[in-house]
Amino acid sequence: MELYKTNSLKIYNSLSGEKEVFIPIHPGNVGMYVCGPTVYSNVHLGNVRTFMSFDVVYRYFKHLGYKVRYVRNITDVGHIVDDIDEGEDKIARMARIEKVEPMEIVQRYTVDFHTILHELNFLPPSIEPTATGHIIEQIEIIKQIITNGFAYESNGSVYFDVVKFNETNNYGKLSGRNIEDMIANTRDLDGQSDKKNSQDFALWKKAEPQHIMRWPSPWSDGFPGWHLECTAMSTKYLGNHFDIHGGGMDLKFPHHECEIAQNEACTGQSPVNIWMHANMLTLNGKKMAKSTGNNILPGEIFSGDTPHLTKAFSPSVVRFFMLQAHYRSILDFSNDAILASEKGFMRLIDTIDLIPAIPTSTSSSLDVATWKQNCYDAMNDDFNTPILIAHLFEGVRFINLAKEKTETLTADDLQLIKQTLHSFVFDVLGLTNASKNNNQSDKLEGVVHLLINMREEARANKNFALSDQIRDQLLALGIQLKDGKEGTQFTVSN
Structure with missing residues (x-):
């Protein structure tokens, strides 16, 4: 069903500074590019938040019936330390420190990136190209920019x-910067004499003799x-003109500004x-930084192995936490905040599971159609996930009112609530009920251990009849107790 024909979507455009009605270049199709990670270390939580925002954008476009080509790259060469043209490639630097090949670094952290995103239930992009796989295309673009008079060669590098x-x-039109001010405020850097102006940026860098990652070009062996x-x-x-380009706020300048200039x-x-x-994402009200210890990795949240948290949290709870803030807002991660999110998430999932048992009536006293449209209106307003989630909890309230029989729902309206909740919770927001199942497993384990302790107490009191009764009734439920030197363990059969 082509829902996009009945839904007018507005997106905030960083270039104009306004929300604009989305009109695709090719009707029914969306072309979207998002800057992917530089794979020289474990993916950090701030990056995860950015990619999650665009995963939801991708999911909502697909939900509306668009055919989407979503391209998210892997930067595996050429990203200089401090994002200036002088310095050392981040991947080459890590390879030198660890005394391995640069592509070993790339492989290790690309696998980590994919593993974390898979755990968080991301949809894979349509295409995931790598920078090293497109050296020829980059050389051809440089040739054209030189031909058009907007680039120059200097000592084997091209600027x-x-x-x-x-x-x-x-x-400067994307970032709102003035070129004269930028030049006046730029500090002198070693090696900048190759440039005509301080703001000129490298299209191709000549590799120093010790530089490992290098390719032949018309100007030099370099990158x-x-x-x-x-x-x-x-x-x-x-194509040369496409619908959407996304990334983190930190990429607006210089990265995206330079992209626009290169294309034009x-x-x-x-x-x-x-x-x-x-x-951006902050941690306990401060910017995340490895140097200060104010830092947390996604895997540490899943395991709970971090001083910043009192327990482990499932990937779906982490995802739900992040989507409770609008993608253009700063989000602060803390133990208290994610604990509150976990409670909300469990309430949402528990209510969805209740739906089959909700009584129905011949008439509805609740306006379900308006509620459903409110959910779409939230997403159509620049992908406003926190407002959507607020409306989803209004649906939760509808179900609980019908359960308590203080309001009524017809079978058709109850089915509409179920379909809408499933569409937005699972398809658009990308949540799963895996954490609920994990929570139930934790509860089961706690109950069994309670019964094991009761059985041990009965045996100590020589009440063998009660001890055997606990063992036999658990076995009848598929839970087998095994007594050993280290105490009583249990196994659960299907």
Whole structure:
């Protein structure tokens, strides 16, 4: 069903600073590119939040019936420390520290990235290209930018001429920066003498003799600039002009600003209709940083092996926690906040499980159709997941009122509530009830251990009849007790 025909979706465009009605370039189709991770370390929670925001965007487009091509890259070369043109490639640096091949670093942390996203129930993108797999395309773009007069070669490296570009275009239009102010406020850096201007950025860097990751080009053996990689991969798979480009707020400048400039310098047209940026995640009210210890990895949340948490939390609870804030808002992660989210999540899932037992009537006293439209209106307003979740809990209230028989629902309206909750909770928000099952397992284990303790007390009091009764009745339920030197253990049969 093509729900997009009856739903007008508005998206906040970072380029215009306004919410705009989404009109796809090709009716019924969406082309979306999101900057993926630089795979030199474990994926951190802030990155996970950004990718989760766009996973929900992807899911909602699919729910509305759009055919979506979602491209999210892997940066496996060319991302310089501190995101400037001088310094050491992050992956090469980690390889040097650990004394392994750079591609070992890439493989290790790409696997980690995929593992964490799989646990959090992300949908895989349509295409996941790597920077190293598109060196030829990047060289061809550089050639075209040079031909068009917006880049120059210097000592084997190629730089984008920002001042020349700004004469006929607007460099800084995404971030709202002024080129003269940027040049005036730039500090001198070693090696910057190769550039005409301080704001010029590398399209191709000549590799020093000790640099491991290098490819031949018309200018030198070297490697591509970080900004160029996304330009090459996005346009190869989505065309020179596509619908949506997304990423973290920290990428707006210089990365996305440079992408726009490269595209316009190469093709003469603006590459993207809508730029979307997800905001940052803080921990206990402060910026996350490994150096201060104010840092937490997704796996540490799942295991509970961190001083920041009192217990472990399931991936779905983590996902629910993150979606309770709008993607453009700063979200603060804390033990108290995720504990509260866990309670809300369990209430939501428990209520969905209640639906088959809810009594129905010949008439409804609740306006279910308006409630359903409110859910769509929330998502149609720039993917407002916290407002959607508030409406989902209104649906929870409807079910509980019908359960208590203080309000009535027809069978059709109850089915509409069930379908709407399933669509938004599981399909759009991407939650699962796995954590509920885990919670039930924890409760089962607690009850069995309670009975084991009662049995041991009965045996100590020589009440063998009660001891045998507990053992036999548990066995009848498929729970077998095994007495050993280290105490009584149990197994559960299907």
